[in-house]
Amino acid sequence: MARITFKAVTKRYAGDVVAVRDLDLEIFDKEFVVLLGPSGCGKSTTLNMIAGLEEVTEGELWFDDEIVNTLPPHRRDVAMVFQSYALYPHKSVYENIAFGLRMRRVAAEEIDRRVRDAAAKLEISHLLQRRPSQLSGGQRQRVALGRAMVRQPAVFLMDEPLSNLDAALRISMRAEIKHLHTAMQTTFVYVTHDQAEALTLADRIVVMNDGVIQQIGAPDDIYERPRNTFVASFLGNPPINYLDGTIEGADGAVSFRRGGMRVALPPALAARLRGSPGREVKLGIRPEDVSRHGLGAETPAMEGIVDTVLPVGSDRFLGLKVEGCDVFVRVDKQAHHREGEPVRLALVPERLHVFDKASGLSLLADGAP
Amino acid sequence: MTAITSLPRRAARFGGPTYDERNALVLIAPLATVLFAVAVFPILYSFYISLYGLKLTRPHRVPFVGLENYVTVLTDPQFWEAVGRTAAFSVMSVAAVAVIALLAALLLNEEFPGRRVLSAVLLVPWAIPYVANALMWKWIYDSNYGALNGLLYQLDFINSYMVWLGDADKTLALIANAFVWKEVPLAVILLLVGLKTIPADLYAAAKVDGANALQRFLHVTLPALKSSFALVIVYETMMAIRHFDLFFILTEGGPGDASHVVAWRIYVETFRNLNFGLGAAMSYILALATLALAYAVIRALAQRI
Numbered sequence: 314m315a316r317i318t319f320k321a322v323t324k325r326y327a328g329d330v331v332a333v334r335d336l337d338l339e340i341f342d343k344e345f346v347v348l349l350g351p352s353g354c355g356k357s358t359t360l361n362m363i364a365g366l367e368e369v370t371e372g373e374l375w376f377d378d379e380i381v382n383t384l385p386p387h388r389r390d391v392a393m394v395f396q397s398y399a400l401y402p403h404k405s406v407y408e409n410i411a412f413g414l415r416m417r418r419v420a421a422e423e424i425d426r427r428v429r430d431a432a433a434k435l436e437i438s439h440l441l442q443r444r445p446s447q448l449s450g451g452q453r454q455r456v457a458l459g460r461a462m463v464r465q466p467a468v469f470l471m472d473e474p475l476s477n478l479d480a481a482l483r484i485s486m487r488a489e490i491k492h493l494h495t496a497m498q499t500t501f502v503y504v505t506h507d508q509a510e511a512l513t514l515a516d517r518i519v520v521m522n523d524g525v526i527q528q529i530g531a532p533d534d535i536y537e538r539p540r541n542t543f544v545a546s547f548l549g550n551p552p553i554n555y556l557d558g559t560i561e562g563a564d565g566a567v568s569f570r571r572g573g574m575r576v577a578l579p580p581a582l583a584a585r586l587r588g589s590p591g592r593e594v595k596l597g598i599r600p601e602d603v604s605r606h607g608l609g610a611e612t613p614a615m616e617g618i619v620d621t622v623l624p625v626g627s628d629r630f631l632g633l634k635v636e637g638c639d640v641f642v643r644v645d646k647q648a649h650h651r652e653g654e655p656v657r658l659a660l661v662p663e664r665l666h667v668f669d670k671a672s673g674l675s676l677l678a679d680g681a682p
Numbered sequence: 683m684t685a686i687t688s689l690p691r692r693a694a695r696f697g698g699p700t701y702d703e704r705n706a707l708v709l710i711a712p713l714a715t716v717l718f719a720v721a722v723f724p725i726l727y728s729f730y731i732s733l734y735g736l737k738l739t740r741p742h743r744v745p746f747v748g749l750e751n752y753v754t755v756l757t758d759p760q761f762w763e764a765v766g767r768t769a770a771f772s773v774m775s776v777a778a779v780a781v782i783a784l785l786a787a788l789l790l791n792e793e794f795p796g797r798r799v800l801s802a803v804l805l806v807p808w809a810i811p812y813v814a815n816a817l818m819w820k821w822i823y824d825s826n827y828g829a830l831n832g833l834l835y836q837l838d839f840i841n842s843y844m845v846w847l848g849d850a851d852k853t854l855a856l857i858a859n860a861f862v863w864k865e866v867p868l869a870v871i872l873l874l875v876g877l878k879t880i881p882a883d884l885y886a887a888a889k890v891d892g893a894n895a896l897q898r899f900l901h902v903t904l905p906a907l908k909s910s911f912a913l914v915i916v917y918e919t920m921m922a923i924r925h926f927d928l929f930f931i932l933t934e935g936g937p938g939d940a941s942h943v944v945a946w947r948i949y950v951e952t953f954r955n956l957n958f959g960l961g962a963a964m965s966y967i968l969a970l971a972t973l974a975l976a977y978a979v980i981r982a983l984a985q986r987i
């Protein structure tokens with residue numbers, strides 16, 4: 314049982330480096346929360362504050378109904394998996410996994426039972442007598458997971474646990490970690506800079522930048538309704554395209570305009586923007602939100618010249634020049650476009666994103682400017 | 683690719699060394715010559731001497747005596763007394779160096795104001811030559827105007843100046859003290875290097891695992907220091923067993939034979955009694971003993987790394 318609450322938490326390192334600023338976050342019991350953001354945005358710092366490895370400079374950190382600001386790590390009932398795995402190099406795999414239990418004076422038979430149980434689940438039973446230096450990266454990863462699992466902690470913390478693995482292993486381990494969460498029934502807080510990992514694993518994603526939370530929400534929510542251009546750009550690969558332009562209102566219809574391009578906006582947006590013709594905005598179009606089909610006179614569309622064609626097995630990516638901007642889109646593989654050829658693609662109105670040009674804030678979000 | 687490059691090499695094998703091999707030999711030759719002259723030759727030559735009855739007091743007669751010099755040394759009870767003193771001196775010195783250096787290294791591995799200054803100061807003894815160090819301690823221990831007497835007298839620990847090095851019970855310990863002072867800095871550096879290689883994550887992991895400061899030291903720091911520690915102990919043991927300068931300058935083996943260690947005995951036998959054959963035999967015994975000891979210590983400490 315553990316609900317973790319940050320109340321206006323700021324973390325300042327020596328030399329006035331503000332790593333985390335005014336963080337408000339509630340992580341529910343048994344939830345899988347992913348802290349996502351670029352390197353240096355304060356993810357590890359946030360995780361280390363939960364672990365008790367870093368002190369909270371200002372604000373309050375709660376575990377359930379208790380303030381834990383000054384509680385040392387070993388009294389917090391947390392277990393942690395490090396990016397470097399941090400296995401004790403001179404101890405056997407067995408002793409590495411058992412160490413946390415030994416420190417807590419768990420009975421020897423119980424330790425043995427739990428270690429063998431975890432090793433069996435992680436399929437490393439045959440490695441128990443080896444040293445970490447005799448293991449592959451993937452095996453070390455499993456030992457690190459095992460060391461955390463046997464503790465049966467209330468909170469399971471992971472700091473970029475997969476980033477030292479090769480691509481294929483990384484993807485298969487995602488599924489295992491998801492299983493682990495289901496099996497263990499505890500709160501998971503997981504740090505990564507890999508948006509695909511976050512989208513796959515999380516119940517909720519916390520997107521951070523420069524020590525400040527940008528958005529909190531379910532993966533679909535964050536992907537479909539990013540609150541600002543940072544979030545929109547950080548999630549999705551290849552990333553979202555932006556076209557700078559202005560809002561035009563004529564005869565009750567509201568549209569986005571850039572040069573000769575005009576895109577009629579859906580009613581929800583139109584209602585918000587009716588009063589501000591001439592406003593400078595960014596139109597956000599995700600690469601997959603275009604279609605070669607359904608082109609009618611009324612559907613919003615985008616015209617451009619094919620610049621590059623990149624076939625990638627299942628799909629085909631096109632680099633387009635649209636009104637002087639580079640736009641990258643995904644089309645089905647039946648599309649046979651040649652470089653230099655003009656194309657016209659339909660846009661899905663509900664999937665368009667419009668951001669204020671100056672602030673980068675989404676004009677779709679609640680409380681938008 | 684491989685076929686092409688291997689062709690000339692195979693052809694060359696029939697005609698002696700290749701161009702590369704010849705070049706390598708030419709480049710190695712100067713250093714090999716120097717090494718042979720200053721290291722290999724003396725080692726071989728001193729072994730050769732140890733098999734003869736070479737005494738400069740009767741230089742015209744140098745009989746071949748085989749291993750007789752070795753037998754003489756090993757059956758001489760005075761030699762074994764010297765061995766006992768060398769062992770006592772070495773154990774005292776190495777133990778003190780190891781403990782003090784470990785504490786100092788642990789201290790200097792922490793962040794605190796003045797750490798850099800303290801590190802610099804700690805290195806001073808290292809920079810002092812052995813002979814200068816010995817002369818400095820001779821002055822400190824001096825019975826008439828020594829700093830130790832002055833300090834203890836002013837602090838009222840002693841009522842009158844003491845002849846420190848004249849006390850047979852204290853001599854070895856006082857010489858060991860001077861030796862330790864000189865040797866600690868290098869040991870600190872070796873241990874500090876070992877400490878710096880321990881990843882911070884290991885301490886974080888141990889904290890989360892519930893280890894307290896002492897347990898973190900025992901389970902993370904100490905095992906990681908094992909190889910540095912082995913190095914310190916082997917190196918310092920070798921230095922202590924063979925140490926000569928302090929015995930020469932501070933006591934000349936005295937008072938009586940209280941500091942008559944093996945290294946001093948070799949000097950006396952060779953350069954005072956001018957019995958080169960016996961001196962060489964003793965040197966060889968000391969060298970072999972040092973090697974054997976170093977090997978044993980390395981095996982014992984580094985076996986499970």
Ligand SMILES: Nc1ncnc2c1ncn2[C@@H]1O[C@H](COP(=O)(O)OP(=O)(O)O)[C@@H](O)[C@H]1O
Nearest residue numbers: 326327330332351352353354355356357358359
């Ligand atoms: N021990 C420290 N001392 C000073 N600054 C630190 C320390 N640890 C991290 N920082 C700084 O805090 C910021 C956030 O770091 P971190 O939480 O490690 O980021 P992330 O894990 O998201 O990459 C960075 O600017 C980093 O340089």
Ligand SMILES: [Mg+2]
Nearest residue numbers: 353356357358
């Ligand atoms: Mg990090």
